[in-house]
Amino acid sequence: MAEKLVVEPDLGFIKEMAGLGGDTLKKCFQCATCSVVCPIAPETQPFPRKEMIAASWGLKDKLVGDMDIWLCHNCGDCTTMCPRGAKPGEVLGAIRSYAIQDYAAPKAVGKMVNNPKMLPILFLIPSILFLIVGFAYKAAGINWLNFSPGGEIIAHYKFFNTWLVDSIFVPTMLGMNLILAYGVYRFICDIHKNALAAGKVEDKPFDPKDLVTSLINVVVRIMRHDKFSECGENKERATAHMMVLFGFIGLFVVTGTVFIGLYVFGVHGPLSQINPLKWIGNIGGLMLIIGSLLMVKNRLTKTDQTSSYQDWYLIGMVFMLGFSGMLTQMTRLAGGEGVTYVVYFIHLQLVWMFIAFLPYTKIAHLVYRTAAMVYADYMGRGFK
Ligand code: SF4
Ligand code: SF4
Incomplete structure (x- = not known):
């Protein structure tokens, strides 16, 4: 039967x-x-x-x-x-x-982050968090959150100390990575189970060497944007996507190097404008701005394709990160002491939102897609 x-x-x-x-x-x-x-x-x-x-x-x-x-x-x-x-x-x-x-x-956090009506609350969360932590230190007699600390140079750490910033960001980064890792672990278990049941792949003993080879293959593919160039309709997306991806990679390298420079070698900012790290950071910031504007243009011209709130959240966040970062630097160089501290404060909140909510937003596609591609390559799914 x-x-x-x-x-x-x-x-x-x-x-x-x-x-x-x-x-x-x-x-x-x-x-x-x-x-x-x-x-x-x-x-x-x-x-x-x-x-x-x-x-x-x-x-x-x-x-x-x-x-x-x-x-x-x-x-x-x-x-x-x-x-x-x-x-x-x-x-x-x-x-x-x-x-x-x-x-x-x-x-519940995912539902909140992806609900457009909750967007003002999302902005409020880091504002309240930063103010509570800042005022707690201020109450303890430490002069932070001061809009005119004076001195010969304008430096953002005088307003919001780097140590204070990192005491908020390091736990946020750790929490975000744990949530993401837990999600990706469950995802890999599910795709493996479903792929075996559907007969898309055959089970095989774990081979770490093959896995590393697949990881390298996939990272090279992603960096080269091979798949985008095969698109017939949306070829121009490759430029915008590349700009945003490489912009973030550049900014990540700069942030990591500055972090090590500060805590390992005791080198404090602001960096000179001719410092190579400054160049990489500025180019990265500009790439975020230009890349996100190109994404807006591509989406508005493709009227037969739908753009969801999740798409606009990602593009808006990328633009605001790049723009607020560049504005922070420009207002500091222009000598606007109070203004630059306000802009810096807003920039920090945007960065916090970007990191803390990453596992729930479209930004997480980078990790899930990479994991799926590595799995498919490793298991011989044979995607082109
Ligand atoms: S399934 Fe995806 S990759 Fe394939 S044609 Fe449609 S949009 Fe392009
Ligand atoms: S009608 Fe359905 S199966 Fe046919 S092209 Fe459209 S989505 Fe694909």
Whole structure:
């Protein structure tokens, strides 16, 4: 007797898909054009048609633990070619947003971060945190949060001491990494289980050497933006994405070096304007601004593709980080003592928001996509 298949759709999931930009999925009539035109889908069990079927049935567990949704680079070719306007590229993007929230704990924070109505609260959290910590030190007789500390040079550490900044940021970074690592661990377990059950991959004994090789392959692919160049519809996204990615890498290198310089070698800022680190930081900041503006332009000109709140949150955050960082420096160089401290304070809050909420936002796609690509490469999924 044939085995009975019981499908248990999650109706809440279908509803949430609509809110995340996947409201068109019901239009799909399973023609498979999308899977044929996708330049990345593997020949065995290609995407995104099967994901469109699973999404319209509300099969949440199958989709959030599906590595294929992360192999898609949102080029938009399938959306353009879909004869029904079902926008499969956007539906996959919505599933990815859902998966990020599903794997990040606690879920209540994810819901808050991804609710546009809660945005003012998100801004308020770091403001209150920084003020409480700053005033606690001030009450203890330490002269921080002083808008005119005086002295020959204007330096942000006089207003908000670097040690104080790091005493807030280091625990935030650690907490963020733990939440992200826990989410990625559960994600890898799920995609492995689902890929074996679906016959996409065959089980094999763990080989650390192969894993390192796959990791190197994937990092090289990401750096070169290979997949973006294969896009037919959204080729220009590569420039904007590269600028933002390399901008962040540059700023990360600068922050790490300054951190080591301060705590290991006792070198305090502000750095000279001709210091190479300053150059890298300034170029990184400009790349964030230009890259995010290009992303806005690309999204506004692609009227057949949907942009969700999660997309705008990411772009807005990247722009504000770059802009507030550059403005902090420019107001300091212009000699605006009080102004530069206010701008610096705002910049710190934006950086805190970016780091603390990272596991719940689209920014986490960098980690989930890398993990899925490494897994697919290691297990021989054969994506192009
Ligand atoms: S999403 Fe569009 S192209 Fe893909 S199977 Fe459905 S109707 Fe066809
Ligand atoms: S958006 Fe591009 S990469 Fe993603 S499924 Fe569609 S065609 Fe493939």
